[in-house]
Amino acid sequence: MDLKAKMLRDDALKGKTIVVTGGGSGLGKAMTTYFLELGANVVITSRNMEKLKAVKTELEDQTGGTVLSVQCDVRNYEEVEAMVAASVEAFGTVDVLLNNAAGNFISPTERLSANAFDTIIDIVLKGTKNCTLAFGKHWIDKKEKNKVVLNIVTTYAFTGSAYVVPSAAAKAGVLAMTRSLAVEWAKYGMRFNAIAPGPFPTKGAWDRLLPGDLKEKFDLSKKVPLKRVGEHQELANLAAYLVSDFSAYINGEVITIDGGEWLKGAGQMNMLEEIPQEMWDMLEAMIRAKKSK
Ligand code: HXC
Ligand code: NAP
DSSP states (O other), X not given: OOTTOOOSOTTTTTTOEEEEETTTSHHHHHHHHHHHHTTOEEEEEESOXXXXXXXXXXXXHHHOOOEEEEEOXXXXXXXXXXHHHHHHHHXXXXXXXXXXXXXXXXXXXXXXOHHHHHHHHIIIIIHHHHHHHHHHHHHHHHTOOSEEEEEEOOTHXXXXXXXXXXXXXXXXXXXXXXXXXXXXXXXXXXXXXXXXXXOOOOHHHHHHHSOTTHHHHTOGGGGSTTSSOOOHHHHHHHXXXXXXXXXXXXXXXEEEESTTHHHHHHOTTGGGGGSOXXXXXXXXXXXXXXXXX
């Protein structure tokens, strides 16, 4: 099986303009690359303009598409409004907002300062709110329809998770916002969906979630029933579908792409995976023996 195979037909996103926050690295860059290959114009935004400029050159050369780099800290509403204006000025209209930018690190919660907790909430929840509000108001004001907002959350948005509490709380808030606005702003011609990825190795995430030899100590592929981590193109395929017109009837949904990871942790008897096949005859006999008494 070729996990890097590209799913949608050529030109599936032709004519669309897509804003990807945090589009200069990791999963944001992977999704940006595929959107460009499918014919979209992409605006990539983050705090680091040098990085964004280099990625623009790299991806334009690689795909022949058009990239606009805009420096924007999603925590600052004025910078977000300026990013919306720059995107509209460059391309006339924006069709898709992909809220991908995030901040995160592992820590026992009692070690966090109030500012550390706020920093994560501000990037993830407030940043997603800022971009969503600014684009939403713009689209409503201009009476533009057929718009899509796609939010990247995590599976611990449903379950919560120890040691990443600010991120879990913020991602849960983003998921609630996704579902709420899917209903409220449908009348304005907007769709809202989310993707909950499992482990997809990126430098940004791995440096902060598995520093040093934690990468070896906690091999995340072992937590996944499919026994592997995600390939970036698999996520890009799903994201491209969800921002395309092919998904026009999907609204308010969160799609998990994690190889079954979070459910493995949830099912009460899932630990029986550890029972060797040859033990099952004996176990069955023991259970049947009890029933007949
Ligand atoms: C405790 C910490 C800390 C740490 C920072 N702080 N790192 N506290 N442990 N490891 C504290 C600081 O002391 C400060 O509080 C406050 O947090 C803000 O830190 P700054 O460095 O000033 O913030 P800033 O420059 O804005 O950087 C934000 C950041 C940084 C989140 C801390 O890591 C960053 O830029 N991250 C962006 C990329 C990222 O995180 N990518 C991973 C996404 S992965 P005080 O009180 O001292 O002022 C992801 C995956 C989910 O989301 C699921 C995977 C399976
Ligand atoms: P990443 O490369 O660190 O991506 C985070 C991006 O956000 C960076 O490009 C960063 O750019 C940008 N960013 C951070 N703070 C910002 C701010 N204040 N304003 C604007 N941009 C900001 O990590 P990733 O793994 O690709 O993560 C991408 C998304 O996937 C995140 O939403 C993450 O929560 C989610 N996710 C990842 C995984 C995984 O396994 N990798 C699993 C589940 C969910 P600058 O530093 O230049 O600002």
